[in-house]
Amino acid sequence: MTNLFIQKLCLRAPLCDADVNALAAATSRIQHYDAGQDLITEGSKPDFAYIILEGFACRYRIMPDGSRSILAYLVPGDGCDLHASILNRMVHSISTLTPCTVAPIPYRTIKELAAYRPNIYLALWWSVLVDESILQEWLVGVGRRSSDKQLAHFFCEVLTRLQSVGLALDTSYRIPLTQSELADTAGLSHVHVQRVLTDLRKAKLIEGGRKGWTVPDLTRLRAFSGFDPGYLHLSPLGENSKAETTADLSNATREDFLKKFGSSDFFPD
Amino acid sequence: MTNLFIQKLCLRAPLCDADVNALAAATSRIQHYDAGQDLITEGSKPDFAYIILEGFACRYRIMPDGSRSILAYLVPGDGCDLHASILNRMVHSISTLTPCTVAPIPYRTIKELAAYRPNIYLALWWSVLVDESILQEWLVGVGRRSSDKQLAHFFCEVLTRLQSVGLALDTSYRIPLTQSELADTAGLSHVHVQRVLTDLRKAKLIEGGRKGWTVPDLTRLRAFSGFDPGYLHLSPLGENSKAETTADLSNATREDFLKKFGSSDFFPD
DNA sequence: CGCTCCCTTGAAGCTATTCAAGTTGAGTGG
DNA sequence: CCACTCAACTTGAATAGCTTCAAGGGAGCG
Numbered sequence: 001m002t003n004l005f006i007q008k009l010c011l012r013a014p015l016c017d018a019d020v021n022a023l024a025a026a027t028s029r030i031q032h033y034d035a036g037q038d039l040i041t042e043g044s045k046p047d048f049a050y051i052i053l054e055g056f057a058c059r060y061r062i063m064p065d066g067s068r069s070i071l072a073y074l075v076p077g078d079g080c081d082l083h084a085s086i087l088n089r090m091v092h093s094i095s096t097l098t099p100c101t102v103a104p105i106p107y108r109t110i111k112e113l114a115a116y117r118p119n120i121y122l123a124l125w126w127s128v129l130v131d132e133s134i135l136q137e138w139l140v141g142v143g144r145r146s147s148d149k150q151l152a153h154f155f156c157e158v159l160t161r162l163q164s165v166g167l168a169l170d171t172s173y174r175i176p177l178t179q180s181e182l183a184d185t186a187g188l189s190h191v192h193v194q195r196v197l198t199d200l201r202k203a204k205l206i207e208g209g210r211k212g213w214t215v216p217d218l219t220r221l222r223a224f225s226g227f228d229p230g231y232l233h234l235s236p237l238g239e240n241s242k243a244e245t246t247a248d249l250s251n252a253t254r255e256d257f258l259k260k261f262g263s264s265d266f267f268p269d
Numbered sequence: 270m271t272n273l274f275i276q277k278l279c280l281r282a283p284l285c286d287a288d289v290n291a292l293a294a295a296t297s298r299i300q301h302y303d304a305g306q307d308l309i310t311e312g313s314k315p316d317f318a319y320i321i322l323e324g325f326a327c328r329y330r331i332m333p334d335g336s337r338s339i340l341a342y343l344v345p346g347d348g349c350d351l352h353a354s355i356l357n358r359m360v361h362s363i364s365t366l367t368p369c370t371v372a373p374i375p376y377r378t379i380k381e382l383a384a385y386r387p388n389i390y391l392a393l394w395w396s397v398l399v400d401e402s403i404l405q406e407w408l409v410g411v412g413r414r415s416s417d418k419q420l421a422h423f424f425c426e427v428l429t430r431l432q433s434v435g436l437a438l439d440t441s442y443r444i445p446l447t448q449s450e451l452a453d454t455a456g457l458s459h460v461h462v463q464r465v466l467t468d469l470r471k472a473k474l475i476e477g478g479r480k481g482w483t484v485p486d487l488t489r490l491r492a493f494s495g496f497d498p499g500y501l502h503l504s505p506l507g508e509n510s511k512a513e514t515t516a517d518l519s520n521a522t523r524e525d526f527l528k529k530f531g532s533s534d535f536f537p538d
Numbered sequence: 539c540g541c542t543c544c545c546t547t548g549a550a551g552c553t554a555t556t557c558a559a560g561t562t563g564a565g566t567g568g
Numbered sequence: 569c570c571a572c573t574c575a576a577c578t579t580g581a582a583t584a585g586c587t588t589c590a591a592g593g594g595a596g597c598g
Contacts, residue, residue, distance in 0.1 A: 061405075086394050091500045140340070184412075226333055
């Protein structure tokens with residue numbers, strides 16, 4: 001019994017059977033949402049984090065003038081704001097873009113999982129840091145990439161993230177986003193996005209439209225946009241080309257890892 | 270024995286004397302850097318995190334075409350990449366902008382502090398989440414704010430962050446950034462930044478130039494830029510009404526400030 | 539004194555926005 | 569099945585915002 005969320009965490013820390021079972025229990029209750037519904041609203045302080053099991057969602061903010069800024073996409077396997085209970089309140093909203101299947105998890109449960117299961121704790125940390133890294137990449141993109149490269153880069157990112165959980169392994173996977181959503185992601189007007197996308201289509205770098213984009217040749221799109229997946233930190237623990245360092249986990253074998261972090265006194269409380 | 274880093278963490282979790290002493294010991298070794306030196310270089314996997322005790326530093330990326338994108342500023346009291354040892358390798362560099370006093374902390378020490386001292390653990394988490402929140406705000410700004418409002422908003426943020434650790438309580442505090450640095454922060458050309466800044470100067474919203482900016486009236490600048498400090502999550506744990514947060518530091522006199530944040534149980538020292 | 543870094547200004551041109559008016563396609567009810 | 573509707577997409581034209589190139593000015597420092 002597993003799901004894409006658990007699969008994703010498995011990429012990030014060596015979870016044992018007990019870890020997987022605990023996560024499976026935590027995500028066993030599921031809910032369905034239609035497209036366009038808010039899971040979390042700006043200003044609230046929710047009691048649950050949500051795991052997206054199917055569908056696409058996004059984190060966004062509405063500016064005083066009514067314009068929208070999309071800050072992140074949540075694809076199947078992603079959790080939203082697993083950590084947010086530490087902060088006072090949400091400063092953005094989260095909304096479904098397609099019909100979604102989600103698993104709500106009480107923050108209490110997350111805290112307990114993190115406290116008693118070091119590997120889950122590590123995997124959650126990893127997720128937060130990857131979120132931050134993606135945010136940095138987007139900031140670079142909005143600031144310093146041309147609009148065509150930025151949109152192409154974004155498609156590469158989403159496909160790569162989907163592939164990392166076993167989706168989008170062939171080129172027929174449809175990314176269900178409208179041009180307006182892409183515009184609010186890239187900080188552009190929807191009219192301009194439309195023109196850029198037709199150019200990309202003419203160059204055979206993307207295909208589709210109307211809430212369904214496909215990429216015929218991801219390698220070409222990556223080359224075009226200068227996409228380097230390093231910032232997604234996808235490579236499993238243990239595969240690290242850099243020289244050995246005193247900092248710990250990346251070079252560690254599973255045994256080293258457990259020896260170091262599996263002891264119960266590491267997480268008091 | 271305390272410093273701005275410890276002071277900042279005290280705002281974020283109720284640290285006891287032992288916590289403070291442990292942090293003081295961890296940051297007791299200090300180093301001096303000239304302006305323009307890299308503390309951490311892209312692609313490396315450093316052994317130390319660095320706490321900025323004096324001076325300004327920034328996190329940045331150089332794009333393939335040679336342009337720079339600044340992703341974050343580190344002001345006194347900030348730590349850089351306290352958590353980075355979990356990830357494979359750095360995907361950006363960190364450089365001093367002014368001469369800096371920094372305290373290097375081995376990642377081992379950070380791990381131990383986090384493991385054995387729950388309040389420090391909580392405060393570090395908080396720091397990471399605030400960093401992420403700032404990144405989101407910047408992304409919104411680059412995408413959806415006009416260039417004058419964006420730069421004004423940025424000045425508000427930096428001043429507010431400085432005030433939260435007791436710096437910049439009056440208007441004479443100089444923000445030591447060049448126009449090129451501001452341009453790489455806002456994703457603009459330095460020529461355009463120059464023109465926007467002269468406009469802001471004409472409107473008496475900012476003063477100075479040449480690596481030294483001051484804000485004569487932070488309230489006016491906040492109103493102009495639509496700055497809401499909520500995303501900095503400065504209010505102490507437990508106090509989280511919106512009204513209170515927006516009110517807090519910006520208009521505060523020094524006495525208000527000390528009354529609120531200077532109480533001895535808040536700064537055990 | 540002369541160097542360097544930072545700032546300033548002008549002009550030309552590109553990029554992106556805004557406004558406005560269609561078109562297309564999927565879904566809905568008759 | 570067809571008309572109707574709505575959201576998504578498309579296109580054009582005018583213009584604002586921003587960049588680039590280029591040249592020059594001013595402050596601080598050895």
